[in-house]
Amino acid sequence: MLMWDTQDVALFLSITLYVFHLAGAISIHSPQKSLTRSVQEDVLFSVHFTCRGIPTIQWTFMSAAVSRSIGTWQPGVYTNITVDYRDRVQTYSNGSMGLSDLRLQDAGYYVVTITETAGSSKDAGFVLKVNEVLYEDVQYLSVSALVLACLAGLLMLSMWLLDRAYKKIVAWRCRQQMRENDATELQPL
Numbered sequence: 522m523l524m525w526d527t528q529d530v531a532l533f534l535s536i537t538l539y540v541f542h543l544a545g546a547i548s549i550h551s552p553q554k555s556l557t558r559s560v561q562e563d564v565l566f567s568v569h570f571t572c573r574g575i576p577t578i579q580w581t582f583m584s585a586a587v588s589r590s591i592g593t594w595q596p597g598v599y600t601n602i603t604v605d606y607r608d609r610v611q612t613y614s615n616g617s618m619g620l621s622d623l624r625l626q627d628a629g630y631y632v633v634t635i636t637e638t639a640g641s642s643k644d645a646g647f648v649l650k651v652n653e654v655l656y657e658d659v660q661y662l663s664v665s666a667l668v669l670a671c672l673a674g675l676l677m678l679s680m681w682l683l684d685r686a687y688k689k690i691v692a693w694r695c696r697q698q699m700r701e702n703d704a705t706e707l708q709p710l
Contacts, residue, residue, distance in 0.1 A: 547572040547635050547643040549616070557650045562623050566631055566647050568616040574638040578616050584629030591618070591631075623651050 549570045558564045570576065575598060580591040592602035596614035611619035616633060628651040636642040 546639075546641055547576075547637060549633065549635060549643055549645040551645055551647070554646065555648045555650075557652065558623050559652045560623055560625060560654045563619060563621040564623060564649060566618045566620070566633070568633055568645060570616045570635045570643075572635060572637050576616075576638075577636045578612075579634045579636070580618050581632045581634070582627075582629055583632065584626075625651050625653065627651050 547570065549568055551566075551568045553567065556564055556566070566580075570578075575595050577593060577595050579593045582589055582591055589605070590603055591606050592600065592610055592612065594600040594602075594612050600612055602610050602612070606620070609621045611621070613619070616635060618631075618633070620627065628649055631647040631649060632644055633647075634642055634644050
């Protein structure tokens with residue numbers, strides 16, 4: 522006795538494949554999830570997604586103090602970037618986002634959400650660490666050291682010149698005193 526006929530098995534497999542297809546309808550790939558940059562540098566949150574239809578891409582920033590939307594766009598349809606990020610964000614049709622002129626406050630967690638027209642969505646997260654630039658301090662110290670070294674050189678040169686002048690003056694005075702004290706007596710012949 523056969524419990525399943527061929528049509529039932531085919532229907533079951535079709536439904537199973539369709540459910541698995543829907544479950545994995547959106548996939549997000551990223552080569553790097555943790556990024557480290559310095560202040561005033563640029564960063565690219567690189568992603569590549571696959572989905573059906575025209576997706577809606579949304580980026581959100583989260584830190585310990587704040588959570589805010591960066592922007593939402595549909596490739597080729599519209600782009601809506603918030604005022605805080607308008608001058609610093611570059612959007613890409615593959616879901617990637619570029620952020621320029623980094624600040625210390627930009628350090629945190631970035632989430633991209635890809636939503637299909639059917640309503641299903643998937644998230645991927647990135648961690649951004651922003652380091653302070655210490656080059657300005659090094660430049661200030663090097664210029665200060667150079668100025669101090671020049672001043673020290675000038676002081677040493679002036680001390681040497683004054684020492685030479687002092688020795689010449691002392692020698693000249695000695696010669697002057699010797700002429701005054703150098704009384705030659707004429708002796709009778």
